[in-house]
Amino acid sequence: MSGRWIQEWDPEDEVFWRETGERIARRNLLFSVFSEHIGFSLWSMWSVMVLFMGPAYHVDPAGKFFLISTATAVGAVVRIPYTFAVARFGGRNWTIFSALSLLVPTAAAYAVMKPGTSYAxxxxxxxxxxxxxxxxxxxxxxxxxxxxxxxxxxxxxxxAGGGNIGVPVVQLVGLLVIGTAGATHPRIVLAVYVPLIVAAAVGAAWKMDNLAPVRNDTGAALEAVRDRHTWIMSLLYIGTFGSFIGYSFAFGLVLQTQFGRTPLQAASLTFIGPLLGSVIRPIGGLLADRVGGARITLWNFAAMAVATGVVIYASVEKSLGVFLVGFISLFVLSGLGNGSTYKMIPAIFQARAVSKGMVGEDAVAYGRRLSGAAMGLIGAVGALGGLGINLAFRQSFLSNGTGTAAFVSFLAFYAVCFMVTWAVYLRFPVAKATASERVYAGV
Incomplete structure (x- = not known):
């Protein structure tokens, strides 16, 4: 699969960007979004499949939480090799392959989704x-x-936002199937996605490009691993994306288990939060471009803590209406924070270059090398936050029959993220800040 390769690429050159680069970049972005969207839908499909698993399946709520945790964990781990695959095989080529590979879990789920299948x-x-x-x-x-x-x-x-929307879309498909065919036909959901997977692969082959200048850089990967900001941003991304994906997978189960909703009632609500969180993610990135990623991230964590307090109150008082307001607010805020934290990553490593005395193309190249290497690791660790949320819910429901204890632990974590963001990126006055700190904060 040799693909279509672009040999020279310099988006920082404004003339090149205006005359050639922007058009090509936007085209690749469009088809990248589509493929990633389908990937998210298939990754989160078990948040929908468990809604179809009635008493005949003999799987209790804790078992269902563990099923979605399994998908979350694998999705987090494979992000690391997927990050380096782009430079090894080319972005276009890898998008074709990764899209087609989604046929495997889809076909497997189609084959086993019936009562009598073993839990293993x-x-x-x-x-x-x-x-x-x-x-x-x-x-x-x-x-x-x-x-x-x-x-x-x-x-x-x-x-990322276009990809994240794959979560509420598959939940909407599940709602449509439950509302029309009933809760005994999960295979219809899976059948819908087969032609979409093929369309994503064909679109990538037709319209996307490989960038020859992008190559795996072992030195950059090792440097990113040693850089403390990689791990600090991983922590913050657990708080934003980990929350988004963990809540997305668990929302329907929480509604069924804690509030006694039927599969149809749960499915009619679960898509709302992920949809809003996905739509607002680009706005988080845009605000970070204009105001500064650290500022947006800081106050976003404060707001997430407040929303979690509302959810804890609603959980204790058994108020579904208040619970939905607080929980959906968490989705919106996690989406906003996703955009702002991911904007911080390239800015941080660009600033590292400046602090080392680099200028011009040297600084740009250094920032691009390290941010590309760090993104895969940060994304993987962040997704593991979703696993933590799913396991926390499982333990909370096993021990107490509600998710209240889990939400208390999430509240404490958001407070930690708030303090870390302030301490590392915003505590210094602008006048005394180093060049790197000013770029981190966006001031």
Whole structure:
């Protein structure tokens, strides 16, 4: 699969960007979004499949939480090799392959989704669905290389937001199937996605490009691993994206288990939060471009803590209406924070270059190398936050029969993220800040 290769690419050159680069970058962004969207849908399909698993399946709520946790965990782990696959095989080529590979978990789920299937089989098939989570890492790494630094917040936010929308879309498909065919026909959901997977692969082959200048750089990867900001941003991304994906997978189950909703009632609500969180992600990136990623991230965590307090109150008082207001607010805020934190990554490593005395193209190249290497690791660790949320819910429901204890732990974590963001990126007055700190904060 040799693909179509672009040999020279310099988006920071404004003439090149205006005359050639922007058109090509936008085209690749469009088809990258579509492929990543399908990947997210298939990664999160078990958040929908468990709604179809009635008493005949003999799987209790804790078992269902563990199924979606399995998909979350695999999706997080495969993000690391997917990140480096873009440079090894080319963004276009890898998008074709990664899209077609989604046929495997789809076909496997189609075969086993029936009463009588063993729990171990369900776990194995849920693990296969995790490969859909890897599409995010390769897509973000690829698109990061196409756009100049001044456009990365918007481009990465749009790319990720369009992908994230795959979560509410598959939930809407599930709602449509439950509302029309009933809760005994999960295979219809899976059948819908087969032609979409093929369309994503064909679109990538037809319209996307490989960038020859993008190459795996072992030195950059090792440097990114050693850089403390990679791990600090991983922590913050657990708080934003980990929340988004964890809540997306668990929302329907929480409504069924804690509030006694039927599959149809749960499905009619679960898509709202992920949809709003996905739509607002590009806005988080755009605000970060204009105001500064650290500022947006800081106050976003404060707002997430407040929303979590509302959810805890509603959980204790058993108020579904208040619970929905607080929980959906968490989705919106996690989406906003997703955009702002991801904008911070290239700015941080660009600033590292400046602090080392680099200027011009040298600084740009250094920032691009390290941010590309760091994104895969940060994305993987962030997705593991979703696993933590799913396991926290499982333990909370096992121990107490409600999700209240889990939400208390989330509140504490958001407080930690708030303090870390302030302490590392915003505590110094502008006049005393180093060049790197000013770029981190966006001031």
């Amino acid at each position: 089989t369900f776990m194995a098939v849920a693990a296969l669905a995790g490969i859909g989570g890897g599409n995010f890492a390769s897509s973000m790494t690829n698109i990061n290389s196409f756009f100049p630094l001044r456009k990365k917040g918007w481009a990465l936010g749009l790319n």
